[in-house]
Amino acid sequence: MLKIQNATVYFEGRGEKPVHALDRVNLDIPDGDFVVALGASGCGKSTLLNAIAGFLPLSEGSISLNGREIKGPGADRGVVFQKDTLLPWSNVADNVALGLKFAGIGRAERRDRAEELLDLVGLKDFAKSFPYELSGGMRQRVGIARALATEPDILLMDEPFGALDSLTREKMQELLIEVWHRTRKRIFFITHSIEEALFLGTQVVVMSPRPGRVVARYELDFVNRFIATGDVRAINLAPEFGEIREEIREILHKDHQKVEIAA
Numbered sequence: 001m002l003k004i005q006n007a008t009v010y011f012e013g014r015g016e017k018p019v020h021a022l023d024r025v026n027l028d029i030p031d032g033d034f035v036v037a038l039g040a041s042g043c044g045k046s047t048l049l050n051a052i053a054g055f056l057p058l059s060e061g062s063i064s065l066n067g068r069e070i071k072g073p074g075a076d077r078g079v080v081f082q083k084d085t086l087l088p089w090s091n092v093a094d095n096v097a098l099g100l101k102f103a104g105i106g107r108a109e110r111r112d113r114a115e116e117l118l119d120l121v122g123l124k125d126f127a128k129s130f131p132y133e134l135s136g137g138m139r140q141r142v143g144i145a146r147a148l149a150t151e152p153d154i155l156l157m158d159e160p161f162g163a164l165d166s167l168t169r170e171k172m173q174e175l176l177i178e179v180w181h182r183t184r185k186r187i188f189f190i191t192h193s194i195e196e197a198l199f200l201g202t203q204v205v206v207m208s209p210r211p212g213r214v215v216a217r218y219e220l221d222f223v224n225r226f227i228a229t230g231d232v233r234a235i236n237l238a239p240e241f242g243e244i245r246e247e248i249r250e251i252l253h254k255d256h257q258k259v260e261i262a263a
């Protein structure tokens with residue numbers, strides 16, 4: 001279980017009032033859950049992800065993974081960002097195996113593991129390619145394979161498909177569902193897109209800015225419906241999909257007005 005209790009973060013402002021980026025967020029991510037955080041810009045989504053990753057400390061509250069409090073980065077958490085962070089001078093297989101190299105795993109085992117993961121993300125034939133030879137979607141797939149290499153307990157994904165064109169994005173969503181279904185890895189995923197959140201999440205938390213807090217939660221089943229049927233269109237057209245989408249749109253619209261007024 002990943003347990004977030006009263007997570008609160010203040011950033012020191014430049015001589016002004018501190019920014020209250022995260023306010024008493026409580027969230028449980030059980031094993032196998034796909035949790036999506038959704039919200040307007042500045043509502044603290046990345047702050048929350050960075051705190052789970054151990055990149056920044058909480059001002060108050062705690063985050064624990066399998067009973068151990070998170071105090072810094074660790075191999076039990078794999079991270080994928082919007083911009084790929086692949087090493088341009090290393091080929092795809094070496095990029096995937098980077099974390100294994102740091103962990104002292106031998107060359108043969110690294111190669112086997114990289115091969116297995118590239119197969120999982122549909123890039124079996126690209127092991128020897130270099131990042132510049134790949135499209136944006138393919139680079140993100142390498143990023144996912146790399147994040148999974150050390151067999152983390154959770155995958156943390158900060159708008160991983162935000163920079164992709166809509167067709168590639170849809171393909172990547174389906175690929176990620178396949179990866180999730182096959183590995184049953186728990187995932188914490190950030191997005192601005194309501195449709196993406198509803199399609200992917202077994203749990204969707206809607207966040208609101210100033211201060212960043214959770215304002216709505218949904219337990220959803222569309223992702224499992226997709227796994228069972230493969231029918232994206234039927235899901236998009238399902239009345240309950242439309243209802244929740246409108247409900248969330250309303251919440252986010254109010255946030256937008258709030259931010260515009262404050263700006």
Ligand SMILES: Nc1ncnc2c1ncn2[C@@H]1O[C@H](COP(=O)(O)OP(=O)(O)OP(=O)(O)O)[C@@H](O)[C@H]1O
Nearest residue numbers: 011012019021040041042043044045046047048212
């Ligand atoms: N290092 C920092 N120092 C000061 N303020 C920060 C810092 N990082 C984030 N903030 C502020 O904290 C608030 C939350 O930011 P955060 O990046 O977590 O939001 P977000 O929901 O991820 O936004 P976006 O969707 O635009 O990425 C914002 O007001 C932001 O300006």
